[in-house]
Amino acid sequence: MSGTLKVTDVNKSFGGLKALSEVNLNIESGTVHAIIGPNGAGKSTLLNVLIGKLEPDTGTVMFNDISLLGMTPHEINQVGVSRVFQTPEIFGEMTLLENVTIPCYAKRDGSFKINPWPRVDEDEDVQSKAMALLEDVGLADKKDVIANSLSRGDKRRLELAMCLVQEPELLLLDEPTAGMSRADTNNTIELLKKISARGLTMVVIEHDMHVVFSLAEKSTVLAQGTPIVEGKPDEIKGDPKVQEAYLGGAHL
Amino acid sequence: MSTATAAPVSKAIPQVGEPKATSKGDLMTLAIFIAVVLTAPIWAIPIGAGYPDLLQKFAIFGVFAIGFNILFGLTGYLSFGHAAFLGGGSYIAVWSFKLLGMNILPAVLFGTLFGGLFALAIGFVALRRSGIYFSILTLAFAQMSYNLAYSVLTPVTNGETGLRVLRDDPRIFDDKSGGYDGTLIGNLFGLEMTGYTAFYFCASVLIIAFYISQRIFRSPFGLMLRAIKNNQTRMKFTGLNTRPYALTAFVISGMYAGLAGSLMAVTDPLAGAERMQWTASGEVVLMTILGGTGTLLGPILGAVSIKYFENIFSAYNKSQLLDTFSFLPDSIAEPLVSVLGLFVGEGWHLTLGVLFMLIVIYLPGGLMEGARRVSAMLRKRKAEKTDASSGQTTPAE
Numbered sequence A: 001m002s003g004t005l006k007v008t009d010v011n012k013s014f015g016g017l018k019a020l021s022e023v024n025l026n027i028e029s030g031t032v033h034a035i036i037g038p039n040g041a042g043k044s045t046l047l048n049v050l051i052g053k054l055e056p057d058t059g060t061v062m063f064n065d066i067s068l069l070g071m072t073p074h075e076i077n078q079v080g081v082s083r084v085f086q087t088p089e090i091f092g093e094m095t096l097l098e099n100v101t102i103p104c105y106a107k108r109d110g111s112f113k114i115n116p117w118p119r120v121d122e123d124e125d126v127q128s129k130a131m132a133l134l135e136d137v138g139l140a141d142k143k144d145v146i147a148n149s150l151s152r153g154d155k156r157r158l159e160l161a162m163c164l165v166q167e168p169e170l171l172l173l174d175e176p177t178a179g180m181s182r183a184d185t186n187n188t189i190e191l192l193k194k195i196s197a198r199g200l201t202m203v204v205i206e207h208d209m210h211v212v213f214s215l216a217e218k219s220t221v222l223a224q225g226t227p228i229v230e231g232k233p234d235e236i237k238g239d240p241k242v243q244e245a246y247l248g249g250a251h252l
Numbered sequence B: 001m002s003t004a005t006a007a008p009v010s011k012a013i014p015q016v017g018e019p020k021a022t023s024k025g026d027l028m029t030l031a032i033f034i035a036v037v038l039t040a041p042i043w044a045i046p047i048g049a050g051y052p053d054l055l056q057k058f059a060i061f062g063v064f065a066i067g068f069n070i071l072f073g074l075t076g077y078l079s080f081g082h083a084a085f086l087g088g089g090s091y092i093a094v095w096s097f098k099l100l101g102m103n104i105l106p107a108v109l110f111g112t113l114f115g116g117l118f119a120l121a122i123g124f125v126a127l128r129r130s131g132i133y134f135s136i137l138t139l140a141f142a143q144m145s146y147n148l149a150y151s152v153l154t155p156v157t158n159g160e161t162g163l164r165v166l167r168d169d170p171r172i173f174d175d176k177s178g179g180y181d182g183t184l185i186g187n188l189f190g191l192e193m194t195g196y197t198a199f200y201f202c203a204s205v206l207i208i209a210f211y212i213s214q215r216i217f218r219s220p221f222g223l224m225l226r227a228i229k230n231n232q233t234r235m236k237f238t239g240l241n242t243r244p245y246a247l248t249a250f251v252i253s254g255m256y257a258g259l260a261g262s263l264m265a266v267t268d269p270l271a272g273a274e275r276m277q278w279t280a281s282g283e284v285v286l287m288t289i290l291g292g293t294g295t296l297l298g299p300i301l302g303a304v305s306i307k308y309f310e311n312i313f314s315a316y317n318k319s320q321l322l323d324t325f326s327f328l329p330d331s332i333a334e335p336l337v338s339v340l341g342l343f344v345g346e347g348w349h350l351t352l353g354v355l356f357m358l359i360v361i362y363l364p365g366g367l368m369e370g371a372r373r374v375s376a377m378l379r380k381r382k383a384e385k386t387d388a389s390s391g392q393t394t395p396a397e
């Protein structure tokens, strides 16, 4: 099975704060799985554990049949896990085209290769692949723009394109539509649907229920570091435990 | 496709003020660069720099700065210890003269290699940290090397006196037959490295060094180095291992420094510990920033400017100043000279400091940014002129 993720008994504390406690999660191949929960529930922390940015105190994380624990971020990425961050992580001082070119080389040449002689701008394969990806996310006409000058929504789309270059088996998205207008959000939903149709597995963290309902086949509600409910989005909607986790304030 | 949004286009890419980064543009730059370097003995005469000693200094420090820029300009790692590789290269070159003979080829080769190996050792440790901690680690290593060269390693470096080639050194490949024991001047298969011969050798090395740096800038490897400067987090989560990339850049710039150091010994076969001192490390930082960090030509421009002004300002002394201002009454000339005197001769570093401050404050992109601004202004003026003239012709129709 490709693109499966199995998280067992993961715990993580920051000093006295228990950010994750007894997290068990089973994500099936080719599905879109949403993780929702109030602010500070530990959603981003969970992603940080998955991609090797944080080491959990206990527990295991299995991707396909590989344990991700103890692997460095670039190794985890090279086995097929990519992530879009809550605050976009892009190469801010470079052009959009350069931004997507870099993952093209990472995919082709691996995590390290000294390749100091050929010209990047004359590498037809890489250039056309990079352009195709920019077109996929609708940024082709801005290829020579410096990434830092993009709007937040565009930055996230760029980051998404950079992740897609690598054809990951598992794509982790931390609030992909935060800060986007309604129209941009809908565009992104369409884009993510198209991507998910390619058969990769996606884990989406979202506050926007509209996005969750449109995309996810399954969702897990996280509260104070523990998964409290798991099921289809419309099943969990009316669950009293979920209402309580959101302190009764928010409407799902 | 039409661009609806007027977003700023490619303003911040490192090649500011330089021709467009296409292979044609780069070839053009290279051709102009070669022409300018090879004709230096001619155009340097009117500006008072037309003698080989100074010109070869330009070339050698140009090499040093190009290499430094590959590290600092591309990856953003600011090393304060590159003098260690420069000095190391000099020592090795002199040892090559002493043991193998006065042929400069092995001297340059071993000097460069040593710079790389030394950088590998220091970079391996220093690159565990970034930012200011990295800078301080490199500074500490270089000062350690300086102190070792100055005292503990005296048998190898000849300490305070400096290392030089002696008549009774082995020089095994030198022709010492027939009572003649060879000169102690570096040579390239018999061609002695003096005067303009030495300059043209250094100039050739500079041209090759520039070409290599140009290739690196445009290559996938160069792209990765710029990615390090931009966002290491994104790089790691893109499956790239950042450390070996940074280390390779560090080693390459160490080789450039070792090469520059060996060229110093080629043109004057001796080596001293002062080449390893932190002031020498600081100088290459100034050159790079002054010229334009991350640009291809900037560091060379910075190196030439600093060496040129050093030559002018440090040659002045008080009595010359007094002569210059002799037209003023003594009561004005004397205090004026005593103030200006602080900035010349030994005090030239004061001038350099002021110059550096002005550049960093008003032209943070260095001289290359100045060049870009001027050329943008000229282009704008030209465009306005053609606008105006076409505006006049239209009503005639």
Ligand SMILES: Nc1ncnc2c1ncn2[C@@H]1O[C@H](COP(=O)(O)OP(=O)(O)OP(=O)(O)O)[C@@H](O)[C@H]1O
Pocket: A014, A017, A019, A037, A038, A039, A040, A041, A042, A043, A044, A045, A046, A086
């Ligand atoms: N590196 C860290 N050191 C200390 N505390 C942390 C760290 N990272 C997260 N936390 C804490 O852990 C808790 C969970 O944070 P996390 O960012 O995972 O929440 P989240 O569910 O992603 O919230 P949001 O919806 O606001 O993004 C918070 O209380 C946060 O302050």
Ligand SMILES: [Mg+2]
Pocket: A043, A044, A045, A086, A174
């Ligand atoms: Mg979060």
